[in-house]
Amino acid sequence: MAARAACAAVCRRLGQELGSLSVNGSKSSTAQAGGLLLSSVKRAPSSSLHIDVPKDLIKPTITTSDEPDTLYKRLSILVKAHDKAVLDSYEYFAVLAAKELGISIDVHEPPRKMERLTLLKSVHIFKKHRVQYEMRTLYRRFELKHLTGCTANVYLEYIQRNLPEGVAMEVTKTQIQQLPEHIKEPMWEALTKEEDSKS
Amino acid sequence: MCQISYVKSTFGLASRSERPIRRKALPPRTEKMDVDQDWPSVYPVAAPFKPSAVPLPVRMGYPVKKGVPMAKEGNLELLKIPNFLHLTPVAIKRHCEALKDFCTEWPAALDSDEKCEKHFPIEIDTADYVSSGPSVRNPKARVVTLRVKLSSLNLDNHAKKKLIKLVGERYCKTTDVLSITTDRCPLKRQNYDYALYLLTVLYHESWKTEEWEKNKTEADMEEYVWENSSSEKNVLQTLLQIRAADSSGAPSREELLGTKEVEDYQKCVVRLKNEGENEESLAQYKESVKRLLNLECSLN
Numbered sequence: 001m002a003a004r005a006a007c008a009a010v011c012r013r014l015g016q017e018l019g020s021l022s023v024n025g026s027k028s029s030t031a032q033a034g035g036l037l038l039s040s041v042k043r044a045p046s047s048s049l050h051i052d053v054p055k056d057l058i059k060p061t062i063t064t065s066d067e068p069d070t071l072y073k074r075l076s077i078l079v080k081a082h083d084k085a086v087l088d089s090y091e092y093f094a095v096l097a098a099k100e101l102g103i104s105i106d107v108h109e110p111p112r113k114m115e116r117l118t119l120l121k122s123v124h125i126f127k128k129h130r131v132q133y134e135m136r137t138l139y140r141r142f143e144l145k146h147l148t149g150c151t152a153n154v155y156l157e158y159i160q161r162n163l164p165e166g167v168a169m170e171v172t173k174t175q176i177q178q179l180p181e182h183i184k185e186p187m188w189e190a191l192t193k194e195e196d197s198k199s
Numbered sequence: 200m201c202q203i204s205y206v207k208s209t210f211g212l213a214s215r216s217e218r219p220i221r222r223k224a225l226p227p228r229t230e231k232m233d234v235d236q237d238w239p240s241v242y243p244v245a246a247p248f249k250p251s252a253v254p255l256p257v258r259m260g261y262p263v264k265k266g267v268p269m270a271k272e273g274n275l276e277l278l279k280i281p282n283f284l285h286l287t288p289v290a291i292k293r294h295c296e297a298l299k300d301f302c303t304e305w306p307a308a309l310d311s312d313e314k315c316e317k318h319f320p321i322e323i324d325t326a327d328y329v330s331s332g333p334s335v336r337n338p339k340a341r342v343v344t345l346r347v348k349l350s351s352l353n354l355d356n357h358a359k360k361k362l363i364k365l366v367g368e369r370y371c372k373t374t375d376v377l378s379i380t381t382d383r384c385p386l387k388r389q390n391y392d393y394a395l396y397l398l399t400v401l402y403h404e405s406w407k408t409e410e411w412e413k414n415k416t417e418a419d420m421e422e423y424v425w426e427n428s429s430s431e432k433n434v435l436q437t438l439l440q441i442r443a444a445d446s447s448g449a450p451s452r453e454e455l456l457g458t459k460e461v462e463d464y465q466k467c468v469v470r471l472k473n474e475g476e477n478e479e480s481l482a483q484y485k486e487s488v489k490r491l492l493n494l495e496c497s498l499n
Contacts (some may be wrong), residue, residue, distance in 0.1 A: 171326065178321070186406035
């Protein structure tokens with residue numbers, strides 16, 4: 001509940017912050033873009049991003065609830081891409097974000113995987129002439145330790161919203177929990193006591 | 200008679216005055232940018248690379264012979280690759296400042312893995328997948344693995360052995376961890392509920408003792424038990440025969456069982472069968488047999 005409320009507030013807050021910033025940005029860029037673009041049609045003076053920013057911004061209040069937060073012992077994020085430079089930049093971003101939010105992070109680079117295909121070059125005959133393609137998948141693994149549910153949701157949402165095009169992510173969460181009440185004691189003694197009391 | 204006039208149709212308008220006046224291209228915005236400007240307001244969100252808005256002299260592309268890589272104006276390579284211009288360190292710090300209010304702190308008392316294990320014995324592994332494609336769903340996302348150490352559950356000896364037998368391959372003897380993996384339900388929380396249900400059922404069933412459990416044979420035993428075993432019978436038979444041959448007084452089985460040598464021999468045999476054969480256990484067995492049969496000879 002707290003996580004969901006927090007996340008909704010995050011979305012609204014981020015949207016408003018980015019919205020307010022982008023409105024300023026786009027206003028200045030359309031003047032230049034109009035001059036550079038070779039269009040004979042007159043452009044309407046509105047930005048390409050439609051952002052509905054209310055005049056009087058009410059800052060979202062952070063709600064806390066009484067129910068206990070979930071605890072994650074470990075969060076393992078595997079990021080896959082075709083380009084090493086993109087992964088390097090993303091790693092810098094993820095590590096800096098984790099450090100700012102106070103999460104311990106560890107990064108390593110699992111070895112890349114290449115899928116190779118050898119196909120016939122021509123549509124018909126010419127068996128001796130082939131063409132070879134390969135698909136490279138490069139990996140990066142981030143290991144985060146000791147996170148609460150709220151922090152994990154905030155961090156994961158931030159990371160995933162800024163995931164670049166063409167990059168995939170797998171998140172493995174290890175949650176720790178207490179033993180539920182019904183496993184503490186075997187129920188047969190309680191059942192026999194009930195039967196005795198009934199009879 | 201109506202005069203039909205043929206009007207020549209042109210796409211652009213013919214005369215110079217009727218054509219819309221094309222403004223001269225203004226100098227790019229980069230020339231007006233100062234060095235200490237607020238960059239997150241130029242690129243607040245993920246946007247394609249705009250050469251007129253990025254003041255860096257970037258070149259990208261494979262050069263022609265005796266040439267240099269292409270400049271940034273009209274460069275498709277710079278548009279194709281994802282850029283991180285909206286995620287400069289300044290921008291990341293600003294975002295994290297705003298996000299910090301929604302984070303909660305890890306409880307300081309749980310700093311080591313052992314403490315986590317002690318207070319929170321159950322571990323649940325779930326996976327989420329993010330990728331671009333025709334569908335958001337990933338069928339691997341519904342798998343849930345529940346791991347628990349049997350030492351943290353309230354089980355007695357019989358219950359523990361029965362649970363291990365019920366569970367089979369899902370129990371690892373070296374780490375004493377029971378892992379239940381469920382993926383038969385379509386949703387993740389259904390699989391989680393099912394895993395907890397399985398754990399509950401296993402726990403309660405292992406405390407029950409059924410009628411047919413009395414028929415447990417020696418082959419079913421997990422570890423070697425000396426009472427009522429062939430080794431015990433052999434030892435007692437041998438000793439009775441020796442005592443009967445030596446002297447008239449034949450001691451009873453209980454007396455023989457109570458003697459120190461027989462107990463020592465019992466411990467050695469149990470150790471050999473359970474732990475396997477290594478030098479120490481074999482040496483111990485040898486000593487105990489010698490003492491049992493009074494074969495101690497002084498080697499000088």
